[in-house]
Amino acid sequence: MCLVSSQQDDFTWNSMSGLSVRLKPVPLQSLSELERVRLQEVAFSRLLQDYDLGCQITIPKDGQKHKNSLRRKLDSLAKEKSKEKESMPQAFGITLSQVISNDRAQKQRQELQTQREEHRDASDLVSSLLHLTSRRSTKDKELSSSNSSLSSNSETPNESPLPNMPEAPPRTRRRGGVSVDCITDLDDNQSRLLETLQLSLPAETPSNKKKQRDKNLSLNHIFRQVPRVVESCCLHLEKHGLQTVGIFRVGSSKKRVRQLREECDQGVEMQLDEEHSVHEVAALLKEFLRDMSDPLLTRELYTAFINTMLLDHSDQEITMQLLMYLLPPCNSDTLQRLLEFLATVAAHAEDSQDRDGLEITGNKMTSLNLATVFGPNLLHKQKSLDKEFAVQSFARAEESTAIIGVVQRMINTYETLFMVPPDLQNEVLMSLLETDPDVVDYLLRRKASQYSSAGQLLCNNLAVPKAPVCPRKPM
Numbered sequence: 001m002c003l004v005s006s007q008q009d010d011f012t013w014n015s016m017s018g019l020s021v022r023l024k025p026v027p028l029q030s031l032s033e034l035e036r037v038r039l040q041e042v043a044f045s046r047l048l049q050d051y052d053l054g055c056q057i058t059i060p061k062d063g064q065k066h067k068n069s070l071r072r073k074l075d076s077l078a079k080e081k082s083k084e085k086e087s088m089p090q091a092f093g094i095t096l097s098q099v100i101s102n103d104r105a106q107k108q109r110q111e112l113q114t115q116r117e118e119h120r121d122a123s124d125l126v127s128s129l130l131h132l133t134s135r136r137s138t139k140d141k142e143l144s145s146s147n148s149s150l151s152s153n154s155e156t157p158n159e160s161p162l163p164n165m166p167e168a169p170p171r172t173r174r175r176g177g178v179s180v181d182c183i184t185d186l187d188d189n190q191s192r193l194l195e196t197l198q199l200s201l202p203a204e205t206p207s208n209k210k211k212q213r214d215k216n217l218s219l220n221h222i223f224r225q226v227p228r229v230v231e232s233c234c235l236h237l238e239k240h241g242l243q244t245v246g247i248f249r250v251g252s253s254k255k256r257v258r259q260l261r262e263e264c265d266q267g268v269e270m271q272l273d274e275e276h277s278v279h280e281v282a283a284l285l286k287e288f289l290r291d292m293s294d295p296l297l298t299r300e301l302y303t304a305f306i307n308t309m310l311l312d313h314s315d316q317e318i319t320m321q322l323l324m325y326l327l328p329p330c331n332s333d334t335l336q337r338l339l340e341f342l343a344t345v346a347a348h349a350e351d352s353q354d355r356d357g358l359e360i361t362g363n364k365m366t367s368l369n370l371a372t373v374f375g376p377n378l379l380h381k382q383k384s385l386d387k388e389f390a391v392q393s394f395a396r397a398e399e400s401t402a403i404i405g406v407v408q409r410m411i412n413t414y415e416t417l418f419m420v421p422p423d424l425q426n427e428v429l430m431s432l433l434e435t436d437p438d439v440v441d442y443l444l445r446r447k448a449s450q451y452s453s454a455g456q457l458l459c460n461n462l463a464v465p466k467a468p469v470c471p472r473k474p475m
Helices: 033-050 070-081 096-155 173-174 187-197 210-216 227-238 254-265 277-289 301-312 315-326 329-347 367-378 397-412 422-433 435-450
Strands: 001-005 011-013 019-021
Touching: 001 422, 011 422, 019 435, 033 315, 033 422, 070 210, 096 397, 227 277, 254 277, 277 367, 301 315, 301 397, 315 329, 315 397, 329 367, 329 397, 367 397, 422 435
Parallel strands: none
Antiparallel strands: 001 011, 011 019
16 A cells, blocks of 8 residues: 655555545545544644744644633632522533534433433333233222122121222332433433433543544544534525625614523524524524634634735635644534535625516625624634624724635635645545554545545556555655
8 A cells, every 4th residue: 555646636545455546635524533633733734834824823622721811710700609590501602612512412312302202102001001901900809809708707797807908019010101310210221322322422632642542533524513503593594594685784683682592502402483583593693603712713823814814815725724624623614614604695795686587686795794794703812892793892903804804715715615635635644654554545445435436436457656665745
């Protein structure tokens, strides 16, 4: 197994089984967990070697706790005192990774509740049958006891008969429908299921040791990590709000937005329909992004993203893409869903005509207008005390243009932003080849299977130059 070609835009590998695989651009979400972690390292190295952003670059940690200011410490103390009165929020004002965990836990609870109801229905049916059988048995015993009592009275007239007490049914009969209040009430299969569900939440960052870390990383794709509130809002607005003029700019009912927010924080699944105002849902989406404890593009990468606008135009998209690879999976997945939605909104900004020639009014929200609204919520150093969406509330005036420029560029290029080019995939495979050649062979076979449907698999009998030793890609 080796790399047989490393020319520009041509990275071809031979697997152990003889398959020749030419790497092609693939979506970021198609990579395995292990590949995405190695891609972070490759992108980090590429940024340090090839681009001068004039700042320190660090890979953001998933769910990392940042140092709190004195005000935040006081706020946290106040929150601790009120824990007994108010439950912790499930969506707003917490880390994105925790929102994802809460969503998964809520979904698992719903599935478990469904299983409990099915189990309870089956138990009730069995209990009813047992109850009928028990009643028939009790009547037979009462009749037999009555006959026996009459016979006893005729033989011993001075002995007063005792009242007939029905025999208590066995404990298994008295329980009737099974009530499941704790894990011990479940049968073995359900108990193991609940334990599995409880242990299936995303784990914290693995050990710093690469080998030990890689053992804990999966070769499967990471499940798509987008909060339910983001997905629900995007779907609703895509269905009902694309022709709404001034969407994200027109005010909404603060009371209704607060009600929706409380539902999310209580773990209630939102059911958005035509009755919900487009502007209310738009405001809810903005509030979620604004109130995140760490912005979607993370504070660690704030200066780096801002400084990409100082580079040549041809390098801006490349550096933004490399910086995006550094984001935790939940951040990059959520960012991709959001940019896809914003690009759809921008595509309906201008007036158009339908098939009958009737004019359709555009929503007037171009990518520039959307970047102006969302930029401050996605990219900032610290949370603003002012709840307005103005860039100047938390960034210097000279940085506001850069913030808007970064987000606008992402909206306009989202389709290619989340693709992984062949040269970076090649570096990922080369790094894995040093420690896990069997893993590389597995990944190549999987890529070959994925490419075959698109005609990207090279024939095994194709003449390919042999290379007994896998050369490194030229620096």
